[in-house]
Amino acid sequence: MIHPIPRSPLLLGLAGLLPFLWGAATVLSPALSDLSTSTLGARFTGPYVQLFYGAIILSFMSGVLWGFATKADSTRATTGYFLSVLPALWAFFMTGFGPSNASLNLMIGFAGLLILDTTFSRWGLTPIWWMSLRLLLTSIVLICLAITAFV
Numbered sequence: 001m002i003h004p005i006p007r008s009p010l011l012l013g014l015a016g017l018l019p020f021l022w023g024a025a026t027v028l029s030p031a032l033s034d035l036s037t038s039t040l041g042a043r044f045t046g047p048y049v050q051l052f053y054g055a056i057i058l059s060f061m062s063g064v065l066w067g068f069a070t071k072a073d074s075t076r077a078t079t080g081y082f083l084s085v086l087p088a089l090w091a092f093f094m095t096g097f098g099p100s101n102a103s104l105n106l107m108i109g110f111a112g113l114l115i116l117d118t119t120f121s122r123w124g125l126t127p128i129w130w131m132s133l134r135l136l137l138t139s140i141v142l143i144c145l146a147i148t149a150f151v
Contacts, residue, residue, distance in 0.1 A: 023050035047099035103149035
């Protein structure tokens with residue numbers, strides 16, 4: 001079921017997509033890539049901006065899940081804390097190995113995060129609109145990372 005997403009989380013979530021979208025655009029357009037590299041630097045161009053930012057976002061989402069776990073009781077809280085650190089650990093260990101492999105690994109990480117989001121939502125630990133937001137954002141992130149991984 002789709003629930004309306006409050007304006008602030010929606011706008012902030014969409015703004016958070018900008019590095020992924022920019023990275024994909026600069027992968028697809030050599031002219032834009034050259035312009036970005038000359039004005040912003042290589043770190044803010046192509047796969048580099050996506051990979052760096054993607055690792056940060058997976059780590060950030062670990063913190064969000066940790067916060068949700070604080071709302072659980074007993075064994076479920078322990079399980080929630082354990083699960084909440086997985087995205088950050090995934091980002092730390094799996095974002096090497098070159099841009100294509102790192103992009104693919106981030107895709108796996110974001111897909112896994114969506115599974116964790118679903119779990120925490122089913123446990124009643126997230127806002128009712130959480131999955132609507134996470135499905136939207138994760139879909140766009142996966143498309144952007146796929147461009148880097150497979151183009």
